[in-house]
Amino acid sequence: xxxxxxxxxxxxxxxxxxxxxxxxxxxxxxxxxxxxxxxxxxxxxxxxxxxxxxxxxxxxxxxxxxxxxxxxxxxxxxxxxxxxxxxxxxxxxxxxxxxxxxxxxxxxxxxxxxxxxxxxxxxxxxxxxxxxxxxxxxxxxxxxxxxxxxxxxxxxxxxxxxxxxxxxxxxxxxxxxxxxxxxxxxxxxxxxxxxxxxxxxxxxxxxxxxxxxxxxxxxxxxxxxxxxxxxxxxxxxx
Amino acid sequence: xxxxxxxxxxxxxxxxxxxxxxxxxxxxxxxxxxxxxxxxxxxxxxxxxxxxxxxxxxxxxxxxxxxxxxxxxxxxxxxxxxxxxxxxxxxxxxxxxxxxxxxxxxxxxxxxxxxxxxxxxxxxxxxxxxxxxxxxxxxxxxxxxxxxxxxxxxxxxxxxxxxxxxxxxxxxxxxxxxxxxxxxxxxxxxxxxxxxxxxxxxxxxxxxxxxxxxxxxxxxxxxxxxxxxxxxxxxxxxxxxxxxxxxxxxxxxxxxxxxxxxxxxxxxxxxxxxxxxxxxxxxxxxxxxxxxxxxxxxxxxxxxxxxxxxxxxxxxxxxxxxxxxxxxxxxxxxxxxxxxxxxxxxxxxxxxxxxxxxxxxxxxxxxxxxxxxxxxxxxxxxxxxxxxxxxxxxxxxxxxxxxxxxxxxxxxxxxxxxxxxxxxxxxxxxxxxxxxxxxxxxxxxxxxxxxxxxxxxxxxxxxxxxxxxxxxxxxxxxxxxxxxxxxxxxxxxxxxxxxxxxxxxxx
Numbered sequence: 001x002x003x004x005x006x007x008x009x010x011x012x013x014x015x016x017x018x019x020x021x022x023x024x025x026x027x028x029x030x031x032x033x034x035x036x037x038x039x040x041x042x043x044x045x046x047x048x049x050x051x052x053x054x055x056x057x058x059x060x061x062x063x064x065x066x067x068x069x070x071x072x073x074x075x076x077x078x079x080x081x082x083x084x085x086x087x088x089x090x091x092x093x094x095x096x097x098x099x100x101x102x103x104x105x106x107x108x109x110x111x112x113x114x115x116x117x118x119x120x121x122x123x124x125x126x127x128x129x130x131x132x133x134x135x136x137x138x139x140x141x142x143x144x145x146x147x148x149x150x151x152x153x154x155x156x157x158x159x160x161x162x163x164x165x166x167x168x169x170x171x172x173x174x175x176x177x178x179x180x181x182x183x184x185x186x187x188x189x190x191x192x193x194x195x196x197x198x199x200x201x202x203x204x205x206x207x208x209x210x211x212x213x214x215x216x217x218x219x220x221x222x223x224x225x226x227x228x229x230x231x232x233x234x235x236x237x238x
Numbered sequence: 239x240x241x242x243x244x245x246x247x248x249x250x251x252x253x254x255x256x257x258x259x260x261x262x263x264x265x266x267x268x269x270x271x272x273x274x275x276x277x278x279x280x281x282x283x284x285x286x287x288x289x290x291x292x293x294x295x296x297x298x299x300x301x302x303x304x305x306x307x308x309x310x311x312x313x314x315x316x317x318x319x320x321x322x323x324x325x326x327x328x329x330x331x332x333x334x335x336x337x338x339x340x341x342x343x344x345x346x347x348x349x350x351x352x353x354x355x356x357x358x359x360x361x362x363x364x365x366x367x368x369x370x371x372x373x374x375x376x377x378x379x380x381x382x383x384x385x386x387x388x389x390x391x392x393x394x395x396x397x398x399x400x401x402x403x404x405x406x407x408x409x410x411x412x413x414x415x416x417x418x419x420x421x422x423x424x425x426x427x428x429x430x431x432x433x434x435x436x437x438x439x440x441x442x443x444x445x446x447x448x449x450x451x452x453x454x455x456x457x458x459x460x461x462x463x464x465x466x467x468x469x470x471x472x473x474x475x476x477x478x479x480x481x482x483x484x485x486x487x488x489x490x491x492x493x494x495x496x497x498x499x500x501x502x503x504x505x506x507x508x509x510x511x512x513x514x515x516x517x518x519x520x521x522x523x524x525x526x527x528x529x530x531x532x533x534x535x536x537x538x539x540x541x542x543x544x545x546x547x548x549x550x551x552x553x554x555x556x557x558x559x560x561x562x563x564x565x566x567x568x569x570x571x572x573x574x575x576x577x578x579x580x581x582x583x584x585x586x587x588x589x590x591x592x593x594x595x596x597x598x599x600x601x602x603x604x605x606x607x608x609x610x611x612x613x614x615x616x617x618x619x620x621x622x623x624x625x626x627x628x629x630x631x632x633x634x635x636x637x638x639x640x641x642x643x644x645x646x647x648x649x650x651x652x653x654x655x656x657x658x659x660x661x662x663x664x665x666x667x668x669x670x671x672x673x674x675x676x677x678x679x680x681x682x683x684x685x686x687x688x689x690x691x692x693x694x695x696x697x698x699x700x701x702x703x704x705x706x707x708x709x710x711x712x713x714x715x716x717x718x719x720x721x722x723x724x725x726x727x728x729x730x731x732x733x734x735x736x737x738x739x740x741x742x743x744x745x
Contacts, residue, residue: 050620076622088617090610101610104603105622152622 002061003028003156003188004049004080009058009068011041011048018044020212021058026156031182031189033199033220035233036209042192043085045209046160049190050082051075062156077105081154083145085161091134095125098133098144102151110153117185118147121177139170146174150181156188157181163195171195175202196233200224208233253307260303261296268295272336290343291332298328305373315374322373323366400680400723408680415586419579426578431694433582433650437643438690440589442670442682444639447596449668450677451605452632453612455512458499458519459667462492462637464526464659466644471539471654472532481545485645492641493634495522500633504626507615519664526656538655544577545584545649553577581650588646592639593679599635608632609677666690673714675721684722 004026011019018041026032036042048055051072060068067075081102090098099118103111119126122143128136133144142162149157159178163171175198182189193199200206203220208229216223223229272291276283305321308314331348338347352362400407415436422428441463448456469488473479479487503514526533533539546552551567553576564580565572599605607628610618619625648654670689674681688710696703714722 052616052619071624072619073622073624076620081622082620084617084620088614088620090613090617092613093609097606101606101618101621101623104607148621 001028002026003063004190005059005061006045006049007059007061009045009048009055009060011044011053012056013044013053018212019048019055022209022212022214024207024214024217026188026190028155028188029182029186030204031178031191031202033191033193033203033206034209035193035196035199035206035229037233038194040209041212042209043160044212046082046085046158046190046192049075049158050080073105076152079153079155080158081149081152081156082158083142083149083160083162086164087141087145089133089141089144089148091132093133094130095133095136095144096129098148099125099151102148103153106151106153111151114151114153118150121150121180122147139166139174142166142170142174143177146177146181150185150187154187156190159189159191161193162191163193163198171198175199178202196229197224200229248307248311253304256307257300257303260299264296264299265292268292272332288336291336294328294332294335298325298332301325301328319370319374323370326369327366404680411680411683412590419582423575423579426575429575429578429582431691433578433585434694435686435691436582436585436589437647437650438667438670438686439683440585440592440643440646441640441667442674442686443589443592443596443679444636444643445667445671446674446677446679446682447599447608447639448632448636449671451596451600451612452608452629452636454629454632455508456515456633456636457512457661457664457668458515458517458522459636459640460659460661460664461499461519461522462495462640463644463647463663464522464656465492465495465637466641467648467654467658468526468533468539468644469641470645470648471542474543475539480549481543481645481649482549485642488645489638489641492644493638496633496635496637497630499637500630504629516661516664519659519661523656523659526659533656536655536657538653538657539648540653542648542652542654544652545581547580553580581646585643585646585650588642592642595635595639596679604628604631669711673711673721675718675723678721678723681721681723688722 002025006022006024009019009022010017022045024032024034034042034045044053047053049060049067051067051070051074055068058068059066062075062078062080065078067078067080090101093101099115100111103114106114124140125143125147128140133141136144142164146157146159146162162174162178166174178189178191179202181187191199191203200220200223206218206220206223207214208216208223216226216229218226224234269292272295273288275286275288277286301321302325305318305325308321309318327348331346334347334351335344352358415432418432419429422432441459444462445456445459448454448459466488469491470481470484473484473487474481499515499518503511506514527536529535544553547564547567551562551564553564555563555572555574557563563572564576596605600609607618607623608631610621610623611625611628615625618628647658651658666689670682670685673689674683674685692710693703693707696706
């Protein structure tokens with residue numbers, strides 16, 4: 001079943017057209033990845049799904065509801081949570097308070113079990129529970145950003161470059177956890193990544209974005225084997 | 239001198255160069271400010287040069303600087319202290335001459351003043367001793383400071399003590415303010431001053447919600463204070479409503495003004511927000527001046543009704559038929575202090591309510607959302623927080639407490655005019671919040687005492703107190719740039735970590 005359907009979306013920053021008519025969909029239970037070079041419009045597409053900025057043309061449907069004209073906080077309350085680019089945790093608040101903020105739209109009765117679930121996924125966060133979030137390492141902050149998003153009980157989790165600036169070992173750990181979240185918690189994941197190799201290995205399906213257009217799509221393994229993708233995003237790396 | 243400087247890593251030539259540089263600076267600064275004086279002669283105003291002041295300024299700078307060099311190079315403590323004392327005496331001499339003496343070449347007056355009487359000798363020696371002791375004991379003689387010693391420095395120890403005992407300090411503080419009238423009950427000026435400080439503490443706490451917690455820089459907070467004051471004054475004059483009825487209404491009016499201000503400025507942040515709020519504060523003041531029919535314009539509103547004792551009794555000496563007076567109610571002799579002490583307790587309670595509500599709100603989702611909004615608005619949106627409502631609630635609640643304080647101000651003064659609500663008031667309240675350390679409740683109290691209490695207490699020092707005030711502000715911003723008590727109170731994590739610790743020990 002289609003969970004998120006993006007139909008002919010155009011997004012502008014002033015006069016600059018960042019997205020030039022995007023069509024894609026994310027099905028329930030999938031991990032879908034969007035890869036592309038810097039400035040291709042990946043983050044813009046993710047943010048457009050969240051309503052900031054709003055799409056100028058086209059529609060975005062989440063479980064049949066058009067969310068393209070809704071304000072961000074209402075979209076979140078439908079069950080879409082994101083771990084934004086650059087993590088954007090609250091640096092002067094403790095880990096615990098950050099997780100509380102993630103749960104702020106949810107019924108408090110779920111809080112304890114959700115917290116347990118996040119700590120199971122990221123035992124490191126439990127050790128750091130009363131530490132100021134800004135004083136943690138990049139990897140821990142990324143875990144916190146994902147954990148915070150999970151506290152909002154999402155059905156669709158949007159992840160923007162979770163591997164940014166992290167050591168290869170930590171990247172692997174994060175990606176393993178994403179897989180676990182998808183499998184065990186039944187959360188659909190829409191992953192935006194520059195680290196094409198890891199992302200495509202993990203994803204069920206993938207899209208390739210160039211200059212605000214989707215140029216290719218297909219299964220994760222299929223794209224990974226595609227010579228064009230290899231030439232553009234994978235050669236020289238890994 | 240050079241023999242004393244033998245242990246220095248710097249050569250005398252370098253020292254001479256540094257001193258020359260400072261001498262030039264001291265000369266340039268003092269020649270215009272101190273050195274030129276207008277003298278009223280029969281022929282008209284003439285400029286006179288005060289070379290004695292310039293020489294003293296340069297000399298005290300040089301000696302003081304030399305003291306700092308000795309300090310920097312970690313040499314003899316005694317030398318450091320002596321140089322600082324000599325420099326201080328020169329500065330004192332300079333001030334005395336600047337104020338009282340016209341004769342350029344008179345002998346130094348400091349010692350004449352000091353040896354006038356036994357008391358003056360004692361005062362002089364004591365002052366020298368204090369300066370010497372401070373300079374001597376704060377002198378640094380070691381080149382390397384170990385981490386351990388750093389951790390034990392006075393300020394960090396104070397910080398730790400404050401963090402672990404916040405509750406106790408708060409409790410002692412509240413207790414002190416409660417028994418304050420018992421200690422100074424007969425001293426009218428002390429009670430008046432305490433009431434004034436308390437008004438600013440309340441305003442500071444109110445503004446702390448907007449600036450400290452929600453991170454919205456508001457330069458027009460005085461507008462809400464004005465709305466509260468005029469609400470009470472007008473309601474009481476035109477409709478004869480009592481203070482106790484008007485107090486909540488003043489809060490509601492101010493809160494709605496907060497929302498009115500909040501709506502157009504929702505998109506703005508930082509500097510832009512500050513300018514719009516500044517404009518709003520001025521608009522309110524200008525409206526108050528020009529809406530003559532309603533507000534009385536620049537004449538203000540006079541003889542505003544004083545509050546009764548919760549509607550039970552009046553505080554006047556002679557009361558009309560059928561009304562009890564406060565002294566009769568309790569069967570005590572009439573004293574004009576009763577009303578003042580009652581007003582003091584009233585503002586104390588109002589301020590404590592402000593504090594209590596703030597502390598509670600902080601632990602509730604809305605307060606947490608304010609803090610999160612201050613940290614990162616985009617992240618907040620993506621977590622499902624409605625930034626519009628969150629900001630408006632911060633504006634409204636902050637404004638409401640400003641309104642309460644305003645109503646109290648009106649009833650205490652008995653007279654209000656737009657002059658009480660100038661931009662300077664906003665600036666002072668904001669300075670209290672910033673100096674106290676944004677978001678720190680006890681910090682606001684300290685800053686209000688420093689900013690309002692001290693200048694009033696030292697009124698005899700006339701214009702010099704503003705000089706000292708300015709120096710104090712600079713000093714605070716230099717040594718404690720994030721405010722007197724500059725760290726965020728952990729709202730929940732202390733208990734959590736204790737629980738975690740216990741859990742860890744048990745497992």
